[in-house]
Amino acid sequence: MKKLIIIILAATAMFSCKKDNIVAVTKADPGAPAVTTPAANTAIIITETNGAEKLSVRWKKADYGVSTVLNYTLQAAIAGSNFSQRITLGNTSADSASVTYTDINNGLLNTLNAPANETSAIQIRIAASISGKDTVYSEPVTLSVTTFKITAPDRLYVPGAYQEWKPENAVFIRQAEGFTYEGYVYMKIGDYYKFTSAPDWVHINYGDSGTPGKLTEDGNASGLKVDQPGYYKFNVNTQELTYSAARIESFGLIGTATAGAWDNSTPMTYNESEGVWTVTANLTAGALKFRANNGWDINYGPADINALTGTLIQTNDAINITEAGSYTVTLDFSQETDKQYRYTVVKN
Known part of the structure; x- marks a missing residue:
């Protein structure tokens, strides 16, 4: 009787071990998922105000031949890139995902370098896997997306x-x-x-x-x-x-070419009708700069120290006056034709 019990227990243990080692075998060629929504060539126009709207993507599930939880990743790339550079727009175990226009816009602009405020052809696809293995991809679907980026006027x-x-x-x-x-x-x-x-x-x-x-x-x-x-x-x-x-209150001349050297500005006068600051003054050979309100908070020098007509910039450099004499100096901050401030120093 004891021998019979031992044989039964041993047989039970062997059967249990075999049962624990049963492994599900997937298809050698799993069926890829298939995007059903959105339709090809769907147009998405992203604006300043519709970033919270969502693109809904649905697909037919992949078929691995076994009943198990699958992982799905929604990917996007510039059309024609073969997904060599791509962004991930969502991960799920379901057969659908939604992504905001803001997330699409940010991914296209910041990662895929799509042009701002222009229409680009992109492709989306679904990657299916089991625990990150045996990945299969859906056929890509091409969409038209117009990105949005706030640009500053000039x-x-x-x-x-x-x-x-x-x-x-x-x-x-x-x-x-x-x-x-x-x-x-x-x-x-x-x-x-x-x-x-x-x-x-x-x-x-x-x-x-x-x-x-x-x-x-x-x-x-x-x-x-x-x-x-x-x-x-x-x-x-x-x-x-x-x-x-x-x-x-005033712009003035300053520097070793002026009467006040580096200590006191020679004041200029604003010509309202012409929109320029001007002064006629005696200068000596030396350095010439311009500053506002007889202080250094706002001051300008030349882009080219040897040019008597040119562009004003914030610099430690000064115009090189080579000859003493009477000069008419004009400053133009109007920026009428471009974003440059300009000066002229004309010997009378």
Whole structure:
């Protein structure tokens, strides 16, 4: 009897071991998933306001010949790249995924280097796998995607009470770099003004946020204000929504070529009708620069030290005056034709 029990237990143990070692065998050639939605050539136009909208992607599941949990990855690439560079837009074990327009836009612009604010042909596909192995891919589906990126205009207009609030006739300040702007504006009265991204009231206009030095894009906000008439240097950052306004009481000549050397500026006069600063002064051989308000916070030198006519930049260099004599010096900060400040030094 004891022998019979032992034989039965041994047989049971052998059967249990065999059962534990049963392994599911997948197909040698698994059936790939197939995208069913969206349809080929679907057009997606991404804008500033629709980033929360979603692209819904559905597919027929892959067939590995066994019943198991599959992993699906939604991939995208520029059409024609054969997915050599791709982005992942989602991972799931289901047969569908949704991705926001913002995520699509960011992936195309930042990883795939798609052109901003232009239409590109992209392809999406589904990668199926079991625990990251035996991956099979769906046939790619081509979509048309127009990306969106906020771009800074090359100038800001400065309409205000000083010119009867007409942006189409307003003076503008030029883009310095990215979303930063700099320029000079003469305001014949101390009053309210705004910055606009175009010469109209249809596009963005920047007003007073209620916090000093900060702007708002709320078009119904009140204007900014200068308390005195005069010539102002504006610096604006439309991304950070900041600005500054520095009143220029005078520009002057400074340097060893001037009577005040490096200590005192020779003042210039603003010509309102021509929009330039000018002075006629006796100069000696030596260095010549320009500064505002008899101080060094705002000062300029030449791009070329040997040029008597040229571009003003912020530099430690000075114009090299080689001959003593009477000179008429003119500074033009209008930036009418480009974003350069200009000077002329003419011997009389």
